[in-house]
Amino acid sequence: LAAPRGAARPAAGAGAGGRWVLALLVLAIGGVLAAWLWPQRAAKEDDWAGLRQSFSAPGHTEEELQALLRRKEALLQRSPALREREAQDAARDREARSLDLLDQPMEVYLGTGTMTIPRVQLVLGSFDGPALRSYILKNRETLVREVNRALNAAKPERLLGPDAEQNLQTLIQDTLTTALGTQPQETYPSTWFESPGRYGVVAVQLPGRYSFKAYSLGSG
Structure with a gap:
């Protein structure tokens, strides 16, 4: 159908031009926001x-910390x-304060069988x-012997029950x-990641x- 006589026809490319203007405005506003936020x-x-x-x-005194x-x-x-x-830094700090005590699996003899512990990981306090x-x-070797002695002396039901771990x-x-x-329960000067610090x-x-592997019963 022909357009009514006298009706104005849209100029060619008017819609595209409007979109360009809008895009330029968005870019300008984004630039202003970036310039405002970046210094902050x-x-x-x-x-x-x-x-x-x-x-x-x-x-520093503790009050200053x-x-x-x-x-x-x-x-x-x-x-x-x-x-x-900060969360990432704290995770890295905790990892740096962690270490494996054992250099080989530990065996614990509990009367009715043997418990094998492959790894013991320690987490140290942030102070010193x-x-x-x-x-x-x-002193790892001495400390491992002390731990092994304590576990072997423990009552088997403590290490085999529901609260074993x-x-x-x-x-x-x-x-x-x-x-x-x-x-470790004493308080020490605060550190960046712990307040109070722990040692x-x-x-x-x-x-x-x-x-845990139970001993097999010998035949009579």
Whole structure:
């Protein structure tokens, strides 16, 4: 059908031109937002780096450390990006404070059979962790003997019942605490990742699946 006489026809390319104008406006607004947000993000990064450097400086009292940690928490509350970064840093820190006690599977004799523990992983507190880690590795053989002796002396029902894993972890941790002369429950100066700080073996994990093999009954 012919268009009614006198009706204005749209100019060729008018729709495409409008879309270009809209696209340019979006780009311009995006550029303005980026220019506004980037200095803020950079400022937060600078504040974070400066805060961590200040925290690492020696000679702080516990009160000063707590004040710095409050500033840290305030920055984390305002920045999801910093929260994600802090979570990753905390995971790496915990990994660095973890070590394997055994260099070979441990066998424990429980009267009716033998328990084999393939791995014992220790998690150290964040206070003076590197020095303690070095000491444990240097004295690993002695510490393993102490743990093995304690487990062999335990009542079999403690290590074979429904709470066996928890009892194993507790017994290993208590034995190492005594052998090392540390006090993980005591409070130590706050660290970047722990407040208050802790010193000693603060957790025991059994990553490999331990097993129990009962002795076979001899024929009469």
